[in-house]
Amino acid sequence: MKYLYILVSLIFIGLSTNCFQQNLSNKNISTFFAFFNINNPDTILQTQNMINEKLICYDTIKKEISLLKLTDYQKSISIDKILSNNYPICEAYLVGVQERVPKVYTVIVYIYTNYTAPMYLINYKDTVLVDYIYHDGSYVYDVIEDTDSKEIIYGYQRWFELHQDTVYRIENNIQSEYYSNTEKQIEKSKNSTIIKYKIEESGMFKQIFPLQITP
Numbered sequence: 001m002k003y004l005y006i007l008v009s010l011i012f013i014g015l016s017t018n019c020f021q022q023n024l025s026n027k028n029i030s031t032f033f034a035f036f037n038i039n040n041p042d043t044i045l046q047t048q049n050m051i052n053e054k055l056i057c058y059d060t061i062k063k064e065i066s067l068l069k070l071t072d073y074q075k076s077i078s079i080d081k082i083l084s085n086n087y088p089i090c091e092a093y094l095v096g097v098q099e100r101v102p103k104v105y106t107v108i109v110y111i112y113t114n115y116t117a118p119m120y121l122i123n124y125k126d127t128v129l130v131d132y133i134y135h136d137g138s139y140v141y142d143v144i145e146d147t148d149s150k151e152i153i154y155g156y157q158r159w160f161e162l163h164q165d166t167v168y169r170i171e172n173n174i175q176s177e178y179y180s181n182t183e184k185q186i187e188k189s190k191n192s193t194i195i196k197y198k199i200e201e202s203g204m205f206k207q208i209f210p211l212q213i214t215p
Contacts, residue, residue, distance in 0.1 A: 028126065032105050035127040037074060038094075044068070046096035051119065052159035053138055055095055056110055065112065067093035078122055079109055081129055088113045095119070100165045104130075104203045121160060121167065123203040130203030135160070135169060150186065151178045167205065169195040 033041045048055075057066040070078065070092040079092045095108035107122045117137040123130045135158040142153040155174040160167055171193045177186040196209035 028103055029099065029105075032097075032124065032127055036077070036097075036107070037071065038068075038097075041097075044094065044097050046098055048096070049162050050159060051095070051108055051121070051162065053117075053119075056093075065091075065093055065110075067095060067110065069093055070109070078107060078129070079111065079120065082120065082122070082132055088115060098162065100162060101199045101201060101203075104199060104201070106162075106199070119158075119160070121205075123199065123205065125203035128203075131205050133167070133169060133197060133205050135171065149179055152176070153178070165199045166208075167197045167199065169197065 029041070029045070033044075038044055058064075059066045074094070075092050083090075090111045090113040093110045093112070095110050097108070098106045100106060103126055105124045107120075107124065109120045109122060111118050111120070117139075118134050119137060120132055120134040122132040136156075138155075138157045138159075140153060140155040142151055144151055153176045155172075155176070157172040157174065159170055161170060162168075173191045173193070174188070175190075176188045178184065179186065194209070195207060197205040198208050200206050
């Protein structure tokens with residue numbers, strides 16, 4: 001009976017501790033969303049592993065991007081702290097927020113301009129912006145070579161993948177060659193580049209592949 005009492009006590013303490021930690025985590029998240037002025041966090045707090053342009057929905061009727069458009073205040077505490085004053089005027093949209101490391105909130109921001117459409121992962125430790133990484137988005141352009149009536153099309157596919165506290169920044173460079181008069185493909189080649197980061201408890205992105213050697 002004595003051992004049964006001890007076992008029940010340990011289970012109760014464990015449940016109480018877990019409940020306290022969960023409430024503390026919820027409080028931290030609530031504080032962050034209040035700081036970022038997000039009223040409906042249920043649709044913003046996400047756990048998807050693949051972060052790419054497919055998450056960017058476009059309303060063809062309203063002719064607008066179907067994401068939460070950042071207000072001037074939200075831009076001031078996020079993307080404005082990163083971009084230089086020479087950056088072209090842009091619209092910024094919130095893709096989502098993830099918590100891969102306790103109390104570190106990764107805010108995913110999509111930017112649209114006439115020139116480029118990059119995506120940023122911005123890390124906050126509690127409510128302090130600590131670090132960020134980005135890619136320039138996927139796009140395609142072609143080059144005409146008149147010497148042999150051959151058209152070369154270059155494509156760039158870029159995305160992030162998140163696995164636990166690790167982020168993969170992936171870029172595929174695709175080159176396709178066609179005869180411009182027959183549209184017959186000659187060859188297609190693909191070259192992938194992967195950079196791997198770890199989200200540290202401080203909120204910093206630490207590059208772990210390829211290894212960076214500091215002098």
